[in-house]
Amino acid sequence: MITKLRIFDLNPEQQDAVTCISGPLLILAGAGTGKTRVITSRIAYLIEELTPPEKILAVTFTNKAAREMKERIASLVPPDAAKAVTACTFHSLCVRILRSHAQLLGYKKNFSIFDDSDQAGLLKKVIARTAAKDESLDHKVALSLISKAKNQGWNAPPDQTTLLGAVYQNYQDELKLQNAMDFDDLLVQTVRLLNEFPEAREQWQNRYDQIMVDEFQDTNRLQLELVSLLAKGLNPNVCVVGDDDQSIYGWRGAEISNILEFEKHFPSPSIFKLEQNYRSTTAILDAANRLIRNNKNRRGKRLWCAGKEAAPVQVMAMPSDVEEAEFVVSEIAAQRESEKLPWEHFAVLFRMNAQSRLLENELRRLRIPYRVVGGKSFYDRREVKDLLAYLSAIMNPDDDQALLRIINTPPRGIGPTSVELALSESAASKCSVQETLSKPEFLSRCSRKSAPNITSFLESLQTLRIQVSTPGADLFTLISSFLDTCGYSEDLRRVCKTEEEFFNRESNLRDMLGLIQRYQQRSTDGLQGFLDEMNLDRDRQEDEEDSARGVTLITLHAAKGLEFPHVHLIGAEEALLPHSRSLSEGTLDEERRLFYVGITRAMKTLTITHCQNRKKYGSTELSLPSRFLKEIEGTGVVQSNYEEIMNQPADEDFMASEFEKFRAKFSS
DNA sequence: AGGTGAGCATTTTTT
DNA sequence: ATGCTCACCT
Numbered sequence: 001m002i003t004k005l006r007i008f009d010l011n012p013e014q015q016d017a018v019t020c021i022s023g024p025l026l027i028l029a030g031a032g033t034g035k036t037r038v039i040t041s042r043i044a045y046l047i048e049e050l051t052p053p054e055k056i057l058a059v060t061f062t063n064k065a066a067r068e069m070k071e072r073i074a075s076l077v078p079p080d081a082a083k084a085v086t087a088c089t090f091h092s093l094c095v096r097i098l099r100s101h102a103q104l105l106g107y108k109k110n111f112s113i114f115d116d117s118d119q120a121g122l123l124k125k126v127i128a129r130t131a132a133k134d135e136s137l138d139h140k141v142a143l144s145l146i147s148k149a150k151n152q153g154w155n156a157p158p159d160q161t162t163l164l165g166a167v168y169q170n171y172q173d174e175l176k177l178q179n180a181m182d183f184d185d186l187l188v189q190t191v192r193l194l195n196e197f198p199e200a201r202e203q204w205q206n207r208y209d210q211i212m213v214d215e216f217q218d219t220n221r222l223q224l225e226l227v228s229l230l231a232k233g234l235n236p237n238v239c240v241v242g243d244d245d246q247s248i249y250g251w252r253g254a255e256i257s258n259i260l261e262f263e264k265h266f267p268s269p270s271i272f273k274l275e276q277n278y279r280s281t282t283a284i285l286d287a288a289n290r291l292i293r294n295n296k297n298r299r300g301k302r303l304w305c306a307g308k309e310a311a312p313v314q315v316m317a318m319p320s321d322v323e324e325a326e327f328v329v330s331e332i333a334a335q336r337e338s339e340k341l342p343w344e345h346f347a348v349l350f351r352m353n354a355q356s357r358l359l360e361n362e363l364r365r366l367r368i369p370y371r372v373v374g375g376k377s378f379y380d381r382r383e384v385k386d387l388l389a390y391l392s393a394i395m396n397p398d399d400d401q402a403l404l405r406i407i408n409t410p411p412r413g414i415g416p417t418s419v420e421l422a423l424s425e426s427a428a429s430k431c432s433v434q435e436t437l438s439k440p441e442f443l444s445r446c447s448r449k450s451a452p453n454i455t456s457f458l459e460s461l462q463t464l465r466i467q468v469s470t471p472g473a474d475l476f477t478l479i480s481s482f483l484d485t486c487g488y489s490e491d492l493r494r495v496c497k498t499e500e501e502f503f504n505r506e507s508n509l510r511d512m513l514g515l516i517q518r519y520q521q522r523s524t525d526g527l528q529g530f531l532d533e534m535n536l537d538r539d540r541q542e543d544e545e546d547s548a549r550g551v552t553l554i555t556l557h558a559a560k561g562l563e564f565p566h567v568h569l570i571g572a573e574e575a576l577l578p579h580s581r582s583l584s585e586g587t588l589d590e591e592r593r594l595f596y597v598g599i600t601r602a603m604k605t606l607t608i609t610h611c612q613n614r615k616k617y618g619s620t621e622l623s624l625p626s627r628f629l630k631e632i633e634g635t636g637v638v639q640s641n642y643e644e645i646m647n648q649p650a651d652e653d654f655m656a657s658e659f660e661k662f663r664a665k666f667s668s
Numbered sequence: 669a670g671g672t673g674a675g676c677a678t679t680t681t682t683t
Numbered sequence: 684a685t686g687c688t689c690a691c692c693t
Contacts, residue, residue, distance in 0.1 A: 092683085
């Protein structure tokens with residue numbers, strides 16, 4: 001009954017989408033049209049229409065989206081029903097599937113998951129081993145090629161005679177030897193499992209009656225295939241939600257054709273368009289509509305909103321990037337002062353991370369709080385990685401990468417000579433490094449000095465392994481005392497240059513242990529479960545904290561899905577937006593969509609700036625206004641020039657006078 | 669084992 | 684301008 005009331009709140013198109021519950025369904029949800037609301041309402045509706053909640057699967061891309069979805073479902077349906085719904089990311093869905101059937105693929109079910117740096121480390125090693133003297137291969141290039149190949153669905157290298165092919169093959173073999181998968185493997189192997197093993201496929205097809213996919217325009221080939229494999233019958237209940245106009249991840253494998261040609265993959269679907277926007281003003285939406293209609297391949301949508309009185313979109317020409325930063329920051333300061341707004345209402349959007357620098361300087365100068373979204377992650381910090389490596393080496397003795405990371409951290413007299421020997425022996429005997437190290441024949445072969453060190457190192461790992469595996473063990477205490485006794489904490493202090501650095505790193509470790517403790521309280525999956533979550537959900541902390549307050553500085557990509565009352569979009573110049581690289585790569589449409597995403601983030605006001613001069617890689621270069629600025633021209637968009645405004649008498653233009661005041665106020 | 673300097677590239681990012 | 688990698692040096 002609760003749901004019936006909620007459905008009454010939806011607009012007619014939303015209602016149509018929510019109540020269409022059988023057969024393939026494509027919901028084209030424009031920016032700010034209440035997409036999440038439709039998805040969650042639909043889940044509530046399904047439950048009300050007697051779909052068992054455990055038969056509902058909702059897949060997202062990010063953990064954040066999955067979490068938000070769970071929360072919103074919980075607010076619509078009874079707690080036990082909400083809990084029974086599966087709302088997770090593609091990758092965590094794959095981990096679930098793989099943990100249940102890994103043996104079929106020749107992996108043990110406690111396989112470990114390699115993150116980017118594990119992957120890079122292994123690949124470097126493999127390249128060094130595989131390449132002949134006169135050959136070389138950049139590991140980053142290899143990484144992206146291998147990833148691309150995997151996402152094309154190639155299980156094995158197409159051509160092993162090339163260096164890349166050989167590296168791919170060896171890399172894959174080595175992963176398997178280490179009982180590990182990289183992020184791409186999670187998808188590749190799941191698809192392989194479901195393709196090759198009918199009983200596994202049937203089991204998982206029967207697991208869900210209703211499948212929903214969020215941000216469908218971002219799915220790649222494999223993700224589409226996974227959805228197809230999980231879909232049951234000829235007329236499967238697959239509901240995908242997305243917006244072709246917001247497809248901005250083509251460069252990392254997203255196939256916009258998945259949504260453009262949805263009918264090809266799921267015949268005769270119901271299709272609904274959500275075009276009523278609840279976020280922005282008419283001026284902003286008109287600009288966005290004018291821009292995006294220049295793209296050829298699209299479903300076609302026109303955003304509109306129930307007439308709100310609208311401030312025009314400002315397009316401002318700036319002499320250089322320095323003034324741009326000054327102007328943007330002082331305008332934000334002025335606006336928040338005159339309208340008494342919190343800093344959180346403001347965001348500055350840009351194409352490249354490097355552009356945040358000048359803004360940060362300016363914000364710091366004026367003591368304005370800000371946060372930069374997408375900096376270095378907590379989990380990239382060395383001490384955090386070390387701790388995770390210790391835990392992984394304990395839980396998965398086959399994880400060579402983890403073991404190698406911590407084998408001599410802190411220094412315990414196991415040098416590169418011993419490691420090298422262990423590596424070659426383990427490769428020869430096809431067993432893990434940890435196992436190799438424990439073999440008497442190995443110990444007798446390595447140096448007299450390191451042998452006892454190795455033995456005692458393995459023993460200490462073994463002791464901790466037994467301790468943490470004891471049901472009800474207090475992981476927090478066990479692990480922190482382990483770090484002390486093995487000398488890690490001491491080493492950390494030694495390595496740090498300043499007391500402050502040590503304090504930071506140590507508190508990172510404490511935070512990490514705190515996470516373990518909290519995990520233990522809410523889950524029964526033990527340390528293995530914790531490691532899975534860490535590997536798949538590295539940003540949990542930052543999301544949870546969300547305490548960072550202030551003006552948001554964010555890239556256009558990272559801004560997708562967010563909204564801010566007042567947005568400044570900076571650097572709307574040729575070669576930057578569209579990026580020069582995209583011109584040579586022929587991805588102008590995607591740049592246009594990126595601009596579109598930026599525009600549609602704004603709720604009340606939007607100011608777009610472009611500079612004549614911009615400092616790039618050291619030297620100043622002349623820039624032209626972005627071609628997209630021509631495309632948004634029309635009613636509700638006003639162009640102005642910073643220098644002209646500044647030269648006008650104060651009463652001529654309200655903006656200019658206000659701006660001057662605040663400029664004077666803040667620069668004194 | 670660890671530190672230093674030359675050389676080099678430099679869009680966007682999740683899991 | 685800057686930061687990162689790799690090679691070479693102490």
